[in-house]
Amino acid sequence: MSAAPAPDAPLFTLACQAYDRMQPLRDGTVGLGGARLNFLDLPVEETFFRMLRFAEFDIAELSLSSYVLTLGRGAPFVAVPVFPSRAFRHSGIYVRADSPITDPAQLEGGTVGVPEYQITASVWIRGILAEHHGLDVASVRYRTGGLDEPGRVEKIRLDLPPGVDVTPIAATETLSQLLLDGKLDAVYSARNPGPFNTPGGGGIRRLFLDPAGTEREYHSRTGIFPIMHTLVIRREVYEQHRWLAGELVKACTAAKTAGLAGIGETAALTYALPWLWAEVERTREALGEDWWPYGLEPNRTTLETFLRYHHEQGLSPRRYEPEELFAPESLAAVVV
Incomplete structure (x- = not known):
């Protein structure tokens, strides 16, 4: 359990579906360092519509394609390399x-x-x-x-x-x-x-x-496991709280670890699927231990491929580089 934030810590609203990898943020098992979090569990279509049309939330899950489209239209959001949704299509x-x-x-x-x-x-x-x-x-x-x-x-x-x-x-x-x-x-x-x-x-x-x-x-x-959604911060919020980008990556990484713990357990099934353990073993064999990676480098090929498709299909004015998508603070690693 994360330490409770101070009563006067800044409060941010995060709109995101309560996936297993995000649920620990919703229930408070994992906290957002230095901040209080108001987690809104909304269907993705509603979150996307409200964020793109009205920028209602401080932080939100957003379609990767829609986010890339906004980069050439005033860049109202800045992303961090957290990917709540991925799926083969x-x-x-x-x-x-x-x-x-x-x-x-x-x-x-x-x-x-x-x-x-x-x-x-x-x-x-x-x-x-x-x-x-x-x-x-x-x-x-x-x-x-x-x-x-x-x-x-x-x-x-x-x-x-x-x-x-x-x-x-x-x-x-x-x-x-x-x-x-x-x-x-x-x-x-x-x-x-x-x-x-x-x-x-x-x-x-x-x-x-x-x-x-x-x-x-x-x-x-x-080697591609397609990314569907990323996590974005409303730009004015990011400019006022630059530390938030890095803390989001840390919190979401911890939430993913907590949320996926025991997914392949056989003693008492966490999910009502009798052979989920077999699927977990097959997934681990095919995709590796961290089959849902966050961060830039583990996802570089996937992001480069998507950005190429996006440009080739006439949706972006040029082919962006993956580094251009994310807050620099969210990509930096502290070495001690």
């Missing part, structure tokens, strides 16, 4: 159950739905399919909108290069229903389409027949 490509498409290259000339063109999952999927499966980004038409609820729009205005066809669907339509109706050839989504969660998949299947195997092979070949 070969499993995030959906087609109709009766679709003849079994290979991503078959989507050339087709129409694909994405909740937003700029979201991180979509950037990764397009980049991976272009680099490793021969599906050029501009060879597909993109339709944006709500996955299962109508009305979703891009949170950030985009200025895309000529030749990239991105059009919103009607305000009353959803991507899931358009896919089922045959008006879309595929959907790229971080979340499962609603019908897919019903018994039998509701008429929808994943494009890759063995997505987990495909993702493991991708990691084995590239």
Whole structure:
């Protein structure tokens, strides 16, 4: 248990989903050095919308893609190399159950739905399919909108290069229903389409027949475990409290260690999954002891790849270097 902060210590509001690696910050098992913390456990879409539109929080989990977009638009936030969310995304490509498409290259000339063109999952999927499966980004038409609820729009205005066809669907339509109706050839989504969660998949299947195997092979070949979200500080807060960046990294690292402790324990199962221990052992064998690394250097290849994709897809004006993303205080190591 961390020492309780002084009553007059500065109070910061952190908006972030209460993942296992963040829960110790929420419940106070791990404290934020020199500060009090108001942890808001919010769905990621709500956090992103409120932070990007209104900068409501002192600290927030934010889409990596959205954050990179803000760098050329006044840079209202500064990030630290803490990554609350990561996910392989070969499993995030959906087609109709009766679709003849079994290979991503078959989507050339087709129409694909994405909740937003700029979201991180979509950037990764397009980049991976272009680099490793021969599906050029501009060879597909993109339709944006709500996955299962109508009305979703891009949170950030985009200025895309000529030749990239991105059009919103009607305000009353959803991507899931358009896919089922045959008006879309595929959907790229971080979340499962609603019908897919019903018994039998509701008429929808994943494009890759063995997505987990495909993702493991991708990691084995590239060393990349895609980063989805990073942690950002509102810039005026950062400028007033430069020490906060380094303390956030320390606190989040301690929270991750505490939150993942015992995840593979077999004596009394922490999570209601009978073979989680086997998955932990397989993950450790494939990704190493620290399979969810924070910091710049362990993530350099992943970040460089993402920043290249982001620029190639017309979302950033130039190819940023990973060091440009993070507060310098969060990258410095104290040597004694």
